Amino acid sequence: MPQNQQIVLDNRPIGEATVANFKLVTTATPELADGQVLVRHHYLSLDPYMRGRMNDGKSYAQPQPLGEVMIGGTAGEVVESRHPKFAVGDTVVGMGGWQEYSVVDGNAVGMLRKVSTTHVPLSHYLGAVGMPGVTAWYGLVKIIAPKAGETVVVSAATGAVGSAFGALAKARGCRVVGIAGGPDKCAYAVNELGFDACVDYKEHADAIGLSKALKVACPNGIDGHFENVGGMVLDAVMLRTNAFARIAVCGMIAGYNGAPLPMANPALILVNRMKIEGFIVSEHMEVWPEALTELGTLVATGQLRPRESVALGLAAAPEAFIGLLKGKNFGKQLVKLV
């Protein structure tokens, strides 16, 4: 039995999350029972939603239990199988968590999915052709539902969700404007990801300043917005919305640490007859096949070339995760284990 390094949640954050909230432990992988599969993880996905799970309070998901392996998406290969559907060497994605190996019930629906690495690199199944990509697809297609020629905006534009959103919206004939932190990310959004414009929120001290920059980038106003951040960014976008604008709310990263994060001017919801809708993509499994097909095609044809930030080794995961929460990553944050 191989040794299995794991990272467990050791204690809950008070305010900001820190590396001291996590603990690295080593266990043996258990012997497989009939129907089980042993997966060696090549990549671990780090995502903002994990910060929410670290809290004990009410949210849309159960809190991460203390002392258990942190939840997380993984991509890897089957190294041992007692299930007829999976063979040694199959490349698979699942929710293996922050550890080197996981034991998966091969019969459990949706727990382990075989993927082809012929046209799509394995790591992208944790990003553009995985949960983040489907998240972008759902918000754009099912909530914003843009018409060609409309202007749509996305915050955290160079992240895994934002970059997929950009490609999906361009494919629908939209003007796509990103919001990102710093000149490097903004240049990358325009030059590599195909955004029509990108606004650097770090250049602006408040929502009024940011909204003036958005006015320049969105001369016809904003028809749809995908919100990954909340706070000042959302306030600024709302000031530029057109009548009947739609806002898909996917993240409120600035609020996870418990600081109050009010919306400055909710009266705009009425003035502009807006729709604001929150969602979590795991509650809409019915769209995954259609979304993954489109996203896989965009990657395979080079229309979506997502960037990755890769930390090396399981022990680097906590620090990479804290960096993700602070926006230090550039593109999809992964931990490479093999």
Add this chain to the structure above:
Amino acid sequence: MPQNQQIVLDNRPIGEATVANFKLVTTATPELADGQVLVRHHYLSLDPYMRGRMNDGKSYAQPQPLGEVMIGGTAGEVVESRHPKFAVGDTVVGMGGWQEYSVVDGNAVGMLRKVSTTHVPLSHYLGAVGMPGVTAWYGLVKIIAPKAGETVVVSAATGAVGSAFGALAKARGCRVVGIAGGPDKCAYAVNELGFDACVDYKEHADAIGLSKALKVACPNGIDGHFENVGGMVLDAVMLRTNAFARIAVCGMIAGYNGAPLPMANPALILVNRMKIEGFIVSEHMEVWPEALTELGTLVATGQLRPRESVALGLAAAPEAFIGLLKGKNFGKQLVKLV
């Protein structure tokens, strides 16, 4: 030609609206051209949306021009007609404004509608069987779309919109909870309007206190909410929403005077996967026939017995309107002119 008393907007409010913003003038009614109809108004409708029109700023509608007759719904009778579709004595509803008579183009679509007073009193066509009733219908049916057994809440529960909302929601098998100001209105909501419970917001200093009262009134949480007020009431309701709650935003009366009116905790939109949607009913004329049919039936059969506050004479309109903005009315606010 009869003399025509009119109330015009004389100057725009700075902060709160006052009676000094209005001016009473007297003119002659003009001679009719071919195709025109002269309507004598029996009732003038006073509605919160008029406060928004008094401002010069950006809103969903053009500002009310200074020196012109205030906009407003009217119910009356045809006293002179040069249009074949309208005869002297016809009872009609329209948008005649704050004046005793109006001249209407009989060919203009939707400007003048003949109504029957056999089963529905004329004044109710400005309330339950008019724009406020259709407003309640649209928010409930098209945005909240409740299932039987769900809990729905409405603020300003005893007003024209709120009372219609209550009857429409009860007809769909919902638990209906009102929010209103003062024990008299709350007792009236439960005893006369058929609400299952009504919470007095004046008993609570903040959203936390109000949300505790809502927890008692809504033991299964809140699935749908119709917002006429905004501010503390909306904050309190959001704290009690269930997953996938829908909020129809019809009014933000507390914000009209320009005071900032933030939403305390927009992260709940994500946590509870809520949908919040603003609307104005005049943009959805396609639903009016279906909505008015249902509302007329509810009134004719006594399932909806709306209350009215009636001011007498056109000169009383400004003071009655200011009272409406402060919640002094009890039920639909009208001005009786004949």
